[in-house]
Amino acid sequence: MYVVVNAAMSADGKLSTREREQVEISGPADFDRVDALRAESDAVMVGVGTVLADDPSLTVDGDARRERRRDAGKPENPARIVADSRVRTPTDARVLDDRAETYLLTSEAAPQDFVAEISEAGAEVVSAGEQQVDLPEALAQLEDRGIERLMVEGGGELIFSLFAADMVDELSTFVGPAVIGGWKAPTLADGDGFVDDFPELSLRDVERVDDGVLIRWDVP
Numbered sequence: 001m002y003v004v005v006n007a008a009m010s011a012d013g014k015l016s017t018r019e020r021e022q023v024e025i026s027g028p029a030d031f032d033r034v035d036a037l038r039a040e041s042d043a044v045m046v047g048v049g050t051v052l053a054d055d056p057s058l059t060v061d062g063d064a065r066r067e068r069r070r071d072a073g074k075p076e077n078p079a080r081i082v083a084d085s086r087v088r089t090p091t092d093a094r095v096l097d098d099r100a101e102t103y104l105l106t107s108e109a110a111p112q113d114f115v116a117e118i119s120e121a122g123a124e125v126v127s128a129g130e131q132q133v134d135l136p137e138a139l140a141q142l143e144d145r146g147i148e149r150l151m152v153e154g155g156g157e158l159i160f161s162l163f164a165a166d167m168v169d170e171l172s173t174f175v176g177p178a179v180i181g182g183w184k185a186p187t188l189a190d191g192d193g194f195v196d197d198f199p200e201l202s203l204r205d206v207e208r209v210d211d212g213v214l215i216r217w218d219v220p
């Protein structure tokens with residue numbers, strides 16, 4: 001599986017405010033690039049923190065892009081994946097609508113009645129790990145179901161775990177023209193953080209987009 005992480009951060013490296021309120025960091029050209037990236041992917045993944053904060057739909061916006069996918073014999077929208085160890089996704093979340101297939105990755109710690117409810121609401125539940133989703137195991141199960149190219153949109157906790165599991169192949173960050181600040185505001189990689197053995201990145205390219213900068217890194 002090839003894993004691309006994409007996120008937008010403020011000039012000071014934050015993904016959103018300390019209230020975890022979504023901020024439009026990207027401009028129109030960057031949002032359009034994100035839509036194209038979604039359309040090129042077999043699945044788009046977020047952590048449940050992002051579902052609770054933003055209620056994203058994670059579908060492809062551009063009609064022509066959805067049509068191209070159909071012409072290529074693919075579903076109109078990529079699958080959606082939510083890492084949600086204990087099933088905190090609300091049953092009325094947009095990721096559970098019928099516009100795309102949705103996988104909920106959970107752990108053995110997920111209450112069985114929540115698992116039943118979320119399956120009834122339309123998600124396919126994949127269980128891996130004891131307390132937290134075991135990402136390598138869960139993503140291997142999804143690879144068996146044909147997900148080869150995965151785009152991850154965040155947030156910071158999930159992105160950290162993917163780096164910690166050495167599962168990221170590519171990182172794109174749009175750095176936008178705002179300062180958000182705040183000790184508690186989510187950053188690109190949160191979780192426990194690394195103290196040594198930092199993942200090394202190799203700079204692929206840098207481009208001016210909207211009023212910010214798009215930086216693309218390979219993770220060798």
Ligand SMILES: NC(=O)c1ccc[n+]([C@@H]2O[C@H](COP(=O)([O-])OP(=O)(O)OC[C@H]3O[C@@H](n4cnc5c(N)ncnc54)[C@H](O)[C@@H]3O)[C@@H](O)[C@H]2O)c1
Nearest residue numbers: 007008015016020047048049050133154155156157158161
């Ligand atoms: N600017 C951007 O590009 C962007 C993108 C996405 C999210 N965001 C923002 O990020 C914030 C949410 O980020 P976050 O870090 O709070 O949550 P997150 O989206 O990273 O979700 C984290 C949650 O995922 C679950 N999870 C399951 N298995 C896990 C694992 N192995 N490792 C880590 N988490 C696992 C846990 O319940 C954990 O609490 C929101 O404020 C949202 O607006 C911004």
Ligand SMILES: Nc1nc(=O)c(N)c(NC[C@H](O)[C@H](O)[C@H](O)COP(=O)(O)O)[nH]1
Nearest residue numbers: 008023024025026034054056057058059
């Ligand atoms: N690329 C990007 N630039 C931003 O400025 C920003 N705030 C996000 N945030 C990502 C977050 O996950 C959002 O929730 C989804 O981008 C919304 O997705 P939908 O349009 O609802 O599908 N992402």
